[in-house]
Amino acid sequence: MQRVSQLILKKMSGRLTPAEEAELQAWLNDSEANRRLYGRLTDPAVLKDTFDLWRMVDSSRPCRDMQNQVNRMLWSSRIRRWSVAAAVVLAVLVAGSIIVGRMDMRVSDSPIASRTEIPQSVEDIKHGVTRAVLSDEAGHNVVLNATDTAKVTTILLAGHETDSIGHELCLDVPRGGEFKVQLEDGTEVWLNSASRLYYPNAFGNDMRHIRVEGEAYLAVATDSLRPFYVETDNQMIRVYGTSFNVRCYPEDREIYTTLEKGKVSIRRADEVGGELFLTPGHQAVFASTDSKVSVREVNTDVITSWRNGRFVFENQTLLRIMQDLSRWYDFEYEFADSSLENEEFMGSIPRYSDFTTAISILEKCGGIRFSVDDGKVRITRTDN
Known part of the structure; x- marks a missing residue:
């Protein structure tokens, strides 16, 4: 060997x-x-x-x-x-480092499920891995992992493939997962945990259109003849050759579009109202309930830190932090005191660290304690 x-x-x-x-x-x-x-x-x-x-x-x-x-x-x-x-x-x-390189592209009849093990202690909770399920309209599925991240959309689906333009595919990243895919035009998309990407196996001659659920970071290939559109809930983003992050988890109730470089415009998906243009370093917050949009200046490195192997929090509520951690580490949680949800934290956690390391950072900073009770992570104050 x-x-x-x-x-x-x-x-x-x-x-x-x-x-x-x-x-x-x-x-x-x-x-x-x-x-x-x-x-x-x-x-x-x-x-x-x-x-x-x-x-x-x-x-x-x-x-x-x-x-x-x-x-x-x-x-x-x-x-x-x-x-x-x-x-x-x-x-x-790669300079003597051990590479994550699983090569077990497996054909499956059903989408990948989240991890089902019920944790008995915080030591049982593990960080996520690179994994996803790619499916087509006919119901064929293929399980993908780390070695498939650079595959383009012509990847085989259980031996079935299509050359027709507009054949829609769905890339489903479960809780406890992440994935990167390169689209047919060279655009790269990083998907965070509990996210989905809907896209055609090949774009048409007039436009490029995809749909995102959850969180994604996109580096869009420039093509002046085919504008690029990203649909999220009731929001439509038009991209002008750029890199940006979009977050639209249902529990957020708002869609966050953060421009790193280039230019994008935002409007309602039903085309009611006008367009709002973003400049680099700014974030648009689109309210799903009334379609109102606000713009604020942000540190894009913080917003996109998940793509670079870290969780970075700047005055984030503990509720938001737990939502992000629970998706990546794939666990359920509950607050012993609801007032804890609004406690704000600032700090940084390595994305691939053990869960015990992640929570120890929060425990030292915030006077809180994590434990597992009946399979759920329970957050309490240290004086309780």
């Missing part, structure tokens, strides 16, 4: 001797599974995606967590043995 990883590394770096070339070729000739694995591991797109993912994660994430994910790369036991070895190659390519 270790020998094969060394041979692949030498092959990729151009240092393979004739004898080693023959040894590697013999391994490739041994089975079709070996050849498929070799092709996947030396695919530049896969390597770039894996490196991009590695750069996004917190470098302090425990190595054992990463290795556990590597060990689950493929469902075939034989391929798994070689995949772990090949993971060493990827690790060397």
Whole structure:
């Protein structure tokens, strides 16, 4: 196993001797599974995606967590043995770090579910992982994970594919998940936990239109001939080649559009009323109840911190913090005292840290305590 990883590394770096070339070729000739694995591991797109993912994660994430994910790369036991070895190659390519690279793209008949284990203590609660379900209008589903983040929309769905323009797909990211997808036009979309993206497998010639539920960060490819629209609830965003964050969880009751760079305009989806243009560093807050919009200046690094591996809170209420943490760590919670919901906090939590680390930061700052009672995280004051 270790020998094969060394041979692949030498092959990729151009240092393979004739004898080693023959040894590697013999391994490739041994089975079709070996050849498929070799092709996947030396695919530049896969390597770039894996490196991009590695750069996004917190470098302090425990190595054992990463290795556990590597060990689950493929469902075939034989391929798994070689995949772990090949993971060493990827690790060397990113300066010796262990890469999150599970390669078990699994076909499924039903969407992925949230984790169902009922926690008995805070130690049982784990952070989220890269996962999603891609489905089409015919009801075909495919489960995606970390190695599929750079896949374009032509990805196979249980062996079914379509070349027709406008065939709608749905990318469903559950609680305890996150995902990045590259659309057909080169636009990149990062989806946060409990979010959905509806989009066509190929855009038409006149416009590009997608729909978002939950939270997404978008880096939209510029195309002057095809305007890009993002629909969220009753809000329509027109994009003029830009990067921005949109958040529209049902419990928020408001839609938050935060412009990092470029230009976007916002209007009601039913086209009633005019357009509001945003400039970088500003956030539009669209009220779902009456469609009123307010604009404020914000620190975009705070708003988009989830995409870069951190939770950053600036005078956030504990209720909002718990909503975000519960989606990522996938747990239910309750406040022993409802007045705690409005307590405000300021700080930063590594997104990939253990839940015990995350809550210890809040406990030290706010005079509160976390415990698990009947499967729910219970938040109380320390003097209770």
